Amino acid sequence: xxxxxxxxxxxxxxxxxxxxxxxxxxxxxxxxxxxxxxxxxxxxxxxxxxxxxxxxxxxxxxxxxxxxxxxxxxxxxxxxxxxxxxxxxxxxx
Ligand SMILES: [Zn+2]
Numbered sequence: 001x002x003x004x005x006x007x008x009x010x011x012x013x014x015x016x017x018x019x020x021x022x023x024x025x026x027x028x029x030x031x032x033x034x035x036x037x038x039x040x041x042x043x044x045x046x047x048x049x050x051x052x053x054x055x056x057x058x059x060x061x062x063x064x065x066x067x068x069x070x071x072x073x074x075x076x077x078x079x080x081x082x083x084x085x086x087x088x089x090x091x092x093x
Contacts, residue, residue, distance in 0.1 A: 007053035022088045025066035052080035
């Protein structure tokens, strides 16, 4: 398990390089802002890789996803998704 600081650094880097979008997702965000700050849709992973830190989201672990009209879907660990969203918003995207 990668430590949170390293994971957060990866996410910041991806925002800088454009690998992660800084634009608002088209689905997942607006309806669920009451769930937890800026959260996407929550679900249980069936085993996938995190779009933020690249670590696996183990089967059975909570994850969040955000989707764009382009068809792009981002899947994050809960913590990574919240961090990405914070960073995204603080960049003014
Ligand atoms: Zn992650």
